[in-house]
Amino acid sequence: MADKKRLVVAMTGATGAIYGVRLLEILRAQPDWESHLVISAAGLVNLKYELAMDRRTLYALADVTHGIDDIAASIASGSFKTEGIVIAPCSMKTLAAVAHGFGDNLISRAADVALKERRKTVLIPRETPLNLAHIRNMAAVTEMGGIIYPPMPAFYNKSDSLTAMVNEGVGRILDMFGLEVAGLYKPWNGL
Template identity: 50%
Template sequence: MDKIIVGISGASGTQYGLKALEILKQCDVETHLVISKSALQVMKHEASQITSQDLENLADIIHPVGNIGATIASGSFKTKGMLITPCSIKTLSEIATGVTSSLLTRAADVVLKERRRLVLMVRETPLHLGHLRSMTTVTEMGGIIMPPVPSLYTQPKTVDEIVHHSVVRALDLFGFDFDMPRWQG
């Protein structure tokens, strides 16, 4: 069975992480979830209808953010890679420098060193030069920066449709193939 790590950091947009777990739950893939402390705080303010238990119920394995001895902290634990959604600038910056302070960024660091797929759905705007340099650094290291930008050609009618499409596009990068509206030309 394929394994994928889903990270949720303290940027706005916990709904993206929830949607990723919902979609992956329908697949033959084992999900490993790690949520930052900041993500839990943000979630209380912008998505009070979502609880940490909701997220944990969708994941196969939950890793406490402080457990640096978890399986996902080792390169010998094979995965398809890691999706961090949403990805805060702090998380991006730790990954770019390799100076990791939690299991969330340690797991991303391991994914990069093992040359596996790392997709960061960075949620920040506007961006200053430091943000852009961190994005460039992660890209040069093999990561993919994929801000959740809505595809308006799908003519979404709800916020959930926008979130769903963005997450499916991110999961496409891991080789998954989901039914969704695609550009027809």
């Protein structure tokens, strides 16, 4: 597994657990990629509520799992090479922690590591409407080199299902890491 590219997938208690799950499903099918999963307690509650999925089923999708409080985990160190981190979904609490370098759990610490090492850091915030604190925190993460990727569907694809909309978002996110998966979405090529 040392030759594989590693991607950290973190999940928090914001709505949109399907994004983290779909990322893990796609990464699982990529022989050259290794997924590292960490999920918060609120993320587990949301996973069960939204998808009727339990921890064991989720963990089976990841190559490596880490506990939320395991600050000594491999992904808590910059010397552990990864392509970066995707927080999907990202709660406003986690956004604030990342924006202010408050590494009180493994999700915010792993994001802090990715930012300090100048690795791709993608946050999928799920909140609406946004207040000024949310917007400022998004700006702070962006100024540090992170990417804020609200899961907004592109209607030009005329997607007629939730699955197609999720696949489009996940496909575009994975493209940012250099992983192109055929069939997830149709890029815009003009009229």
